Amino acid sequence: MADEAALTQQIGAFALEKRLDRALAAFAELERRGLTPTLYTYSNLLNAHVMAGDICGAEALLRRLPAAGLAPNTVMYTTLLKGYCAVGDLAAGRRLLRTMASAPLPSRPDARTASTFLRGCVRAGDVGAARWAWRRLPEWRVVPEPPASLAFARLLAQGLRVGELKALCESLGGGGGGGGGGGGAHEAASRGTRNPCVFWERGRCERGRNCKFYHDARHAQHDEAQRAAEARDAEGEARLHLAHVAALLGREALCTRALDRAAALLARDEPADERDMKKLRRHELRRDVARVRQYVEARRARRGEAEALGAGLRRCLLFSARLDQPHAPCSRPAAARRLLDGLERTFGLRRAQRRGLVDGDDIARALRRAVSARGRLRWARIFGDELPLKMEICSGTGDWVAAQAKADVGKGNWAALELRHDRVYSIFSRMVLGAVPNLCVVGGDAAGVVAQHTKPRSVAHAFINFPEPPDRQGDEAADTSLHLLTPAFFASLHRTLQPRGRLTIFSDNGRYCRTLAATLGTLQRADGRKLFACPALEEHSALRRERIEGVTLHHGVPGPEAGHLCYEQSFFDRFWEARGQSGDLNGTWRFFILLEKVDV
Structure with missing residues (x-):
């Protein structure tokens, strides 16, 4: 049993590292030892397939479960749903949700399932699929958590569905869809149970209004202030979406009211122990409020x-x-x-x-x-x-x-x-x-x-800023079919560049930049000539630099000579500032590569 648990844990770790090959090897070792994989083992292996972008492998694994005397649960189905959403296959996601809705209780959609699908709809821009899922939440007996409500609000704004978005904003303002703990149309008491939730009685229930057990409102909750802050932020962001669509449609009065409400809700920063990302998110929303307000104030002159x-x-x-x-x-x-x-x-x-x-x-x-x-x-x-x-x-x-x-x-x-x-x-x-x-x-x-x-030959200069590595932990050996910056992609990009066209890559990840430099430096034609060369940079001559496979990696921020015409603070800069780690923009945490197309 200890060996099975250890190998199962290894598979889970390899999944997070996007090392499908190692996860499969660990599973094979488990079977070689004559150990019996548990549902948790299969769940970890399924996640390894999904994290690597191997959706066909994930589907095949689920089909193997009945032969092992097992049935997929909600967690496994939601993991596969995450995979469908990652590749943009929402039709398959809808089919899976229908299967889950008709399955026994341990496999039914829950709040995490709903959030996963709605985030997939946001990624693919599918307003219709999101409306389909939202209408089915009551029959799934799911109360939307704030992330799901905000995903739906964004899509309603994109689809210019002002009436539905206004109704959603009002429901968030009244506590609906806010992820609170004690009330709502789907509370446990309405499901025919008065069995108390022991976690609620201890002061914290992670499932909130989606808990299947009774929440007695007389019990104070340790995370009450946090949930109230999340509810304010959710309504504020939804009101911002409403203001945005109203601005696009020329509905100035509605836009102004929504902006005022959003600004009031987002004005307050929470206690110092709040996570940095929440503070940064609130700051980004305030920036958007100011941007939309500036547009409204200037619209009469345009x-x-x-x-x-x-x-x-x-x-x-x-x-x-x-x-x-x-x-x-x-x-x-x-x-x-x-x-x-x-x-x-x-x-x-x-x-x-x-x-x-x-x-x-x-x-x-x-x-x-x-x-x-x-x-x-x-x-x-x-x-x-x-x-x-x-x-x-x-x-x-x-x-x-x-x-x-x-x-x-x-x-x-x-x-x-x-x-x-x-x-x-x-x-x-x-x-x-x-x-x-x-x-x-x-x-x-x-x-x-x-x-x-x-x-071909239609692009004068291409830019890639802060590219995401295959694995966020920095493992270049991570196995994922979804990685963009491959040799094949750079060869395609080379064809689109004009003669002497340029490519600038800018990042705060030195390790990944060195990997990209090595990839770019080895690209060549059939006759052995390289696809790219490194032009001289007068304005960056004082910066530290290193050579990797013939490619120059500059330490610092690219300027006009490298195609960056003006400095614009990036989200990543604001992220580091929020953590009090702005770094040295001219060397410590910034790197760039400038290449020029070598033409025939």
Whole structure:
């Protein structure tokens, strides 16, 4: 039994490290010793498959359980659901939820299951799937926790569903969906039980209103202040989403009321022992409140919101967020249809058209003009000029790319490429509310967009800022099919660069930068010539640097010579500041690589 427990624990550790090969080896060793895997063992191995992006392997493992005399429980189903959401396969996620809903009690959806699926909907930008799941929460007997409510609020805002979003904000303000402990329509007493919850009686029940046992309101809770703070933050963030969509729709009075309420809820910082990330999140929300308010105050001096919204949607190009499908070329009609479907599914195009805010036919024509006969993006048609195209890959929420584009108006055009559709929406917001005319946002898997939808020799400069390593713990041997920055991707990116086009990679992770430098330094053509060279940098000559496989790794922050036209504080900078560890931007925690395409 001790051997089985130790090997099970090893499998769990390998799963977190994304070392599927080692997890499988540990499982094989367990079987070789004649030990019997428990449901917990299978659960850890399932997580190893999911963490490595091996969804087919995860499905196959679940199918093996009946032969072992076991049945999957809620935790295992939710783990597989997390895998489906990670690759953007929400159709499979919905099928799994239906299976869970009709399964015996130990396998039914719970609050974590609901949050997992709704976060997947946010990532893929699927408003319809989120509304489907939200309507089923009562029949699943699940009360949404704050993360689930906020995921749904974000999607309602993206889909321009103002009425539903207002109702959700009111429910959060009244305690609904806030994750409290004692009341609500789904409290244990309404389920026919008065059996007391021993954790509640001791002063803390992690399940809150989703607990199956009775919570007596007379028992004070140790985390009461924390839950109250979470409820305030949740309502504040939801009100901010409402203000944002109201601003896009030109509903100034509604926007102002929502902003005022959000600002009041987010104004207070909690006790000093609160986690840094919560404080940083609240600070980021305050920044967004100020940004939307600035737009509202300046709107009278600018053109009408209908025109601004329509112009923004014409420069919003949404491809699929699926990561488990092959990257295949497509025709102009097929590509244009995908782009139009993306705006309808994610950004509420049809609702905007019904409100008379945009001309849907005009946007459809613009999307057809935006792609070539082979389904590749035509930057001159998108922007209406022939200025050099600069592209940031994995743009996050868009602070940096919007600042660079604003500094480059009249001299260059910018494309922000981002997989997660919630971040695409954040970039879209900065583009529209910030009136950035030379910026477009491209949603989808960067590997597919670069390989199949970007013309050869069409990009003057590509940027990758703060790339995520395969494993956050820094293990380069981590096994994941979802890693983007592979030799194949860099070869595709090389084809899209113009002659002497450049690539700048900027990070605070020196270990990962050295790995990328080694990868880039070994890329070569069939005749042995390298794909990239390192240009000299006069303005960075005083910085420390090192050479890895012929690639120069600079210590410090890139400047205009490396393509960074202006300094824009990143989320990561604010994160380190919040922890009191801002570091030395000119050497200690910042690194960059600048490469130039070696052409034929």
